[in-house]
Amino acid sequence: MIVRANGIDLHVELLDPSPPGSDVGRAPAPAADDTRARTPSAAGTPGPPTAVLIHGMASDTLASWYFTLAKPLADAGFRVVMYDLRGHGHSERPRTGYAIDDFVDDLAALLDELGVTGPVYLFGNSFGGTIAFGYAIRHPERAAAIVAIESAPPTPAWMARVARGLARAAELLPRQDAVAALAAGRREGFGRRARATREMLAATTLAEELPASPLPDPSRISAIGVPVLCVYGAESAVAQLAPEVARLLPQTRTVVVAGARHSVLVDRSETVRGLVLAWLREECGVAPAGPVPTHPDHIPQEVPGWTPPSPAARSSSATAGAAPRSSPT
Amino acid sequence: MAASQESILAEISEMIRAVLADFAPDDEITMETTFREDLGMESIDVVSLAGRLQTRYGDQVNFAHFVATLDLQTVRDLRVGQLVEHIAASLDRVGAGQP
Numbered sequence A: 001m002i003v004r005a006n007g008i009d010l011h012v013e014l015l016d017p018s019p020p021g022s023d024v025g026r027a028p029a030p031a032a033d034d035t036r037a038r039t040p041s042a043a044g045t046p047g048p049p050t051a052v053l054i055h056g057m058a059s060d061t062l063a064s065w066y067f068t069l070a071k072p073l074a075d076a077g078f079r080v081v082m083y084d085l086r087g088h089g090h091s092e093r094p095r096t097g098y099a100i101d102d103f104v105d106d107l108a109a110l111l112d113e114l115g116v117t118g119p120v121y122l123f124g125n126s127f128g129g130t131i132a133f134g135y136a137i138r139h140p141e142r143a144a145a146i147v148a149i150e151s152a153p154p155t156p157a158w159m160a161r162v163a164r165g166l167a168r169a170a171e172l173l174p175r176q177d178a179v180a181a182l183a184a185g186r187r188e189g190f191g192r193r194a195r196a197t198r199e200m201l202a203a204t205t206l207a208e209e210l211p212a213s214p215l216p217d218p219s220r221i222s223a224i225g226v227p228v229l230c231v232y233g234a235e236s237a238v239a240q241l242a243p244e245v246a247r248l249l250p251q252t253r254t255v256v257v258a259g260a261r262h263s264v265l266v267d268r269s270e271t272v273r274g275l276v277l278a279w280l281r282e283e284c285g286v287a288p289a290g291p292v293p294t295h296p297d298h299i300p301q302e303v304p305g306w307t308p309p310s311p312a313a314r315s316s317s318a319t320a321g322a323a324p325r326s327s328p329t
Numbered sequence B: 001m002a003a004s005q006e007s008i009l010a011e012i013s014e015m016i017r018a019v020l021a022d023f024a025p026d027d028e029i030t031m032e033t034t035f036r037e038d039l040g041m042e043s044i045d046v047v048s049l050a051g052r053l054q055t056r057y058g059d060q061v062n063f064a065h066f067v068a069t070l071d072l073q074t075v076r077d078l079r080v081g082q083l084v085e086h087i088a089a090s091l092d093r094v095g096a097g098q099p
Helices: A070-075 A100-113 A127-138 A156-172 A176-183 A190-203 A206-212 A218-222 A237-248 A269-284 A311-316 B003-023 B043-060 B063-068 B072-076 B080-096
Strands: A002-005 A008-015 A050-054 A079-083 A120-125 A143-149 A228-233 A253-257
Touching: A002 A100, A008 A070, A008 A100, A008 B043, A008 B063, A050 A070, A050 A100, A050 A127, A070 A079, A070 A269, A070 B063, A079 A100, A100 A127, A120 A127, A120 A269, A127 A143, A127 A156, A127 A218, A143 A269, A156 A190, A156 A206, A156 A237, A190 A206, A218 A237, A228 A237, A228 A269, A237 A253, A253 A269, B003 B043, B003 B080, B043 B063, B043 B072, B043 B080, B063 B080
Parallel strands: A050 A079, A050 A120, A120 A143, A143 A228, A228 A253
Antiparallel strands: A002 A008, A008 A079
16 A cells, blocks of 8 residues: 655555464563563553564565565564655655655654554664664664664664665666676576666665765664664675674674575575564564474574684585575676 | 456456556466566565455455465466465355355
């Protein structure tokens, strides 16, 4: 459905919790005495807790969540909210308004429009995680917990990486030869996504505005008191940010998935699903139904402070299901 | 193909043409038509179609939950007929439950 929020039309998809009696557990709303969550009481808020799933920047849409974690979260008792970020998917594409705060404003307005008043569980993939942290910074009373996949809070180091990525995309995507080279060895559909990204960067000021976003003082990031789960792919450079995130947010559970790349959510959705449901149960008191799915291929490394794997460690945890590592450029 | 499936297919075809607008195919949409290969629809387009179908069928068919059980690989191979069969089966169940 289309929801008008913050002055633009946003494409929104909702999944209601799987019906009772379908042998699924229920996620409790954060309780007043739940000191772990350190969120205000949601006792006056009837109904199931809400999970908001935020996709990544430039070449992503809500489909990445829809076909990976949305259904398992609904089965765990969540009301699941997904939306296409401004400029993405089937949402409106204004020419300007692509700083972090614009995306946070969109999210806040959307939740208001949907009548979501209690604290929400925020899930973000890549830059979507940064929007989740940004929302928790500005609306601390509205955040129950944060799951960030291949992401980080809005820090200078992360934003510098985002800026480099966008600059590279803006430079390479208009060149057919460069797109063909990048697409080699990638998943089917890469070329199509590259074209869509190129159109988007040409039609908006995102590539200039986003890297120039005003950043919060680190103390405001550290003030986020809710449980945090950070998942990284061992083969992704974003994992290098893990130690800084753990310093800023010591409550963070960091998991690095062996053999996975930046697209770990899509490539290794079953692993991510198992990690998320286990963390929800252990850190948030949300009990998923049935056994948490595991996969013999997947040997996630759980590390409090991430250190790059040695070649030996990497090969020992190498997985049959891992995508071959391509070396673009 | 059962008569109910035929009418459901006709209705879905119309919705697909609405979703695709200018990019709708000239050929007839059949049970064997695939969303990605034949119609060029991205996964996000399939999600949008799911939303329209949910509006159309309401509580009779839990369309969102059906589509969400697919993974990204499966949705690439999804045929129009699979949606038609799911809707027909759901409507049959609803019908059977009524006096």
